[in-house]
Amino acid sequence: MSAPESPAYTELFDHLKHTALLGSCAHLLGWDEQTYLPSQGAELRADQMAMLAGMVHERTTSPRVGELLSQLEADGGLGDETPVSANVREARRTYERATRLPQKLVEELSRVTTLSQQVWIEARHQKDFAQFLPWLEKVVALKREEATAVGYGDGSPYDALLDDYEPGMTAATVQEAFTPLRNELVQLVQQIAGSSRKPDRSIITRAYPVDAQRAFGRQAAEAIGFDFSAGRLDEAAHPFCSGIGPGDCRLTTRYDEHYFPQALFGTLHEAGHGLYEQGLNRDDFGTAMGHSASLGIHESQSRMWENSVGRSREFWQHFFAPAQRAFPTVLDGVTLDEFYRAINIVEPSFIRVEADEVTYNLHVMLRFELEQPLISGDLPVADVPVIWNETFEKFLGLTPTDDAVGCLQDVHWSAGLIGYFPTYSLGNMYAAQFFNAAQEELGDLDEQFARGEFAPLRDWLRTNIHQRGHQYQADRLLEVVTGETLSHKPLTDHLKHKFGQLYGFE
Ligand code: ZN
Numbered sequence: 001m002s003a004p005e006s007p008a009y010t011e012l013f014d015h016l017k018h019t020a021l022l023g024s025c026a027h028l029l030g031w032d033e034q035t036y037l038p039s040q041g042a043e044l045r046a047d048q049m050a051m052l053a054g055m056v057h058e059r060t061t062s063p064r065v066g067e068l069l070s071q072l073e074a075d076g077g078l079g080d081e082t083p084v085s086a087n088v089r090e091a092r093r094t095y096e097r098a099t100r101l102p103q104k105l106v107e108e109l110s111r112v113t114t115l116s117q118q119v120w121i122e123a124r125h126q127k128d129f130a131q132f133l134p135w136l137e138k139v140v141a142l143k144r145e146e147a148t149a150v151g152y153g154d155g156s157p158y159d160a161l162l163d164d165y166e167p168g169m170t171a172a173t174v175q176e177a178f179t180p181l182r183n184e185l186v187q188l189v190q191q192i193a194g195s196s197r198k199p200d201r202s203i204i205t206r207a208y209p210v211d212a213q214r215a216f217g218r219q220a221a222e223a224i225g226f227d228f229s230a231g232r233l234d235e236a237a238h239p240f241c242s243g244i245g246p247g248d249c250r251l252t253t254r255y256d257e258h259y260f261p262q263a264l265f266g267t268l269h270e271a272g273h274g275l276y277e278q279g280l281n282r283d284d285f286g287t288a289m290g291h292s293a294s295l296g297i298h299e300s301q302s303r304m305w306e307n308s309v310g311r312s313r314e315f316w317q318h319f320f321a322p323a324q325r326a327f328p329t330v331l332d333g334v335t336l337d338e339f340y341r342a343i344n345i346v347e348p349s350f351i352r353v354e355a356d357e358v359t360y361n362l363h364v365m366l367r368f369e370l371e372q373p374l375i376s377g378d379l380p381v382a383d384v385p386v387i388w389n390e391t392f393e394k395f396l397g398l399t400p401t402d403d404a405v406g407c408l409q410d411v412h413w414s415a416g417l418i419g420y421f422p423t424y425s426l427g428n429m430y431a432a433q434f435f436n437a438a439q440e441e442l443g444d445l446d447e448q449f450a451r452g453e454f455a456p457l458r459d460w461l462r463t464n465i466h467q468r469g470h471q472y473q474a475d476r477l478l479e480v481v482t483g484e485t486l487s488h489k490p491l492t493d494h495l496k497h498k499f500g501q502l503y504g505f506e
Contacts, residue, residue: 003072003084012068016091017286019059024245026052031250034236050110057106060098069095083289086471090288093167100149109142113416120414127404129385136413137381140374143418147375158375161419165295166426168473171372173486174422177429178365181488185362186395188496192346192358193397195503199341204260206330213255216326217267220319221251224305225458226271227278233267238411241270241302243277246285261343265306272305273298275458279466288470295420297474299427300434301461307357307428308435308494309457313340314449344502348396350405358495361428362395367410367421375418430478432490434465437482 003009026049033045059065069092072078078085116135123132147157158171218233236252243249251270255263276298284290292298309315316323316336323339324331331339346356352363369391373379379387388407393399400406412420438460439445448456464481472480479485500506 003075003077003088006072006075008068008071008075009084009088012065012072012091013087013287015059015062015065015068019056020245020286022052022059023056026056027242027244028248031242031244031252034238034240035234035250035252053110057098060094065091065095066099081471081476083284083469083471086469087287087289090167090291090470097150097164100151101146102149105142105145105149109146109416112138112142113414116414116416117411120408120411124404124408127402127408129403129408132408132414133382136384139413139416140381140418143416144375144377156372156376158372158419161375162422163419165420165423166474167294168475169294169296169422169426173475174368174426177486177488178368178422178425181361181425181429181492182365182395184488184492184496185358188358188492188499189346189348189362189396191505192499192503193348195505197341197503199345199502200338201342201345203331203334203339203342205258206260207257208260208327208330210255210257212326213257213260213263216323217253217264219322220264220310221267221271221274223319223452224268224271224275224309224454226251226274230278231274233271239266239270241273241277243274243280246280246282246290249274249277265310265343268310269302269306272302275305275461276301276466279462280469281467284469289468291470293465293468293470293472293477294474295423296426296430297465297477299424300430301465303428304431304435304461308431309449309454311344311357312446312449313337314446316340316343317450318452341502344499346499346503348398350392350398350400351409358499359396361425361491364421364425366391366395367412368425371418371421426474426486429486429488429491430474432494433478433482433484433487434461435494436490437464 029045029048029052033042033049037045069088072088073092078088112135116132116139119135120132123129143161144157147160150160150163152158152160152163156171159169162169162171162174218228221233222228230247231249231251233251233253235254237254239251239253241249241251251267251274253263253266253270276292280290280292282290313336316339320331320336320339324334344357346358348359349355352360355363366388370379370384370387374381374384384407385403389399392406412418435445438457442448442456442460445457448454465477468477468480471477475486497506
């Protein structure tokens with residue numbers, strides 16, 4: 001009897017689908033918490049979320065899941081690359097990771113990271129790392145414990161953490177791609193800094209009425225194919241995309257009247273995540289086949305729509321006239337090229353989330369550089385600010401003026417998300433590789449964008465990436481789609497070409 005017809009398979013995947021349904025309720029509550037929850041409801045919401053998290057964990061680690069998995073594996077016929085094998089493989093991986101973590105550690109991590117995030121907010125506000133230090137020490141110690149509990153074979157403890165976000169990826173592979181990427185980017189940033197061309201930043205910092213931004217952003221998200229009958233776009237302090245489940249995907253963005261790129265490129269970014277969620281097969285909900293392959297692959301989709309598409313000159317060949325109609329007073333007398341240059345300004349700055357397409361990855365690599373020795377114990381937590389600033393100077397040629405714009409800027413460490421950062425740059429590299437493959441197959445994508453045609457690229461991504469769910473691990477998916485292994489080169493080639501033209505040194 002083949003696996004899909006066996007009662008064990010049916011029982012296991014009924015169980016997993018119900019767990020996914022429970023998880024989707026938590027996601028919806030989480031979205032509401034970030035968007036519409038009245039402040040007095042915070043305590044009730046925390047209780048609701050904790051209860052649901054407990055129920056999901058209990059179902060995920062149920063011994064019955066282990067029995068069913070063992071039964072299926074004993075029946076044989078698995079281990080190939082079919083959807084059924086992928087579903088069982090990922091169910092096993094999730095089960096192993098969850099059951100290897102002692103309940104006490106899970107609870108302690110949840111407790112410490114909740115409190116630590118509160119302390120981090122205050123420490124960042126006060127620009128005072130010393131306040132945060134004892135909490136970061138606790139988080140790092142717990143994450144080290146997590147790595148030991150999960151196990152990492154011949155690799156490093158960091159691999160065990162990375163694996164939670166980018167299954168199958170190792171620190172060594174990341175390092176191999178990051179080193180040449182960093183060398184090329186540092187050089188490119190220097191070339192740009194030396195250019196005499198200085199784009200006019202004032203074009204993007206004029207007063208762009210928020211209502212008009214809202215309408216324009218929605219129009220752009222619709223144009224690239226985000227389906228508003230299966231999703232929403234709202235406002236949140238920290239933009240995100242939450243795929244609640246089939247037919248329901250929630251995007252958020254934030255508006256700054258005097259900084260046009262923030263909301264629009266934020267919307268395109270999150271809509272790129274949203275297209276991935278909307279492109280997953282509905283019937284596979286709750287299984288690996290109905291789930292994204294990794295955070296890096298997810299990020300490849302958002303960065304592609306944000307940068308390869310949204311920051312291209314051709315995109316604006318199509319959208320600049322509508323933008324001029326939407327913002328008549330601000331864009332009056334501005335040319336397409338002046339606008340294109342302004343939305344592509346490259347300038348080293350302190351804050352990662354505000355960084356341009358070129359410097360962004362240097363911010364990510366700095367974090368990767370610190371996280372590994374933090375977890376191995378080679379970098380004492382107390383030394384983080386000094387090493388952060390030294391590395392920042394080395395990568396970006398600037399020294400942060402205080403810890404709020406230095407090592408205290410991101411929420412990740414306080415939330416226990418160590419090992420997460422590399423997925424941002426992996427996403428950028430995957431995006432460039434996927435984009436080249438799409439270009440090769442679809443002809444001149446740029447010309448299509450200039451005509452306002454985004455469906456061919458979207459459909460290509462749907463077929464080649466979205467509908468494959470988590471059939472393959474990220475590196476294998478990359479190979480299946482592009483025939484290549486992970487490489488920094490398509491990304492640096494793209495950046496050198498684009499910014500060489502913009503800054504006149506190609
Ligand atoms: Zn993203």
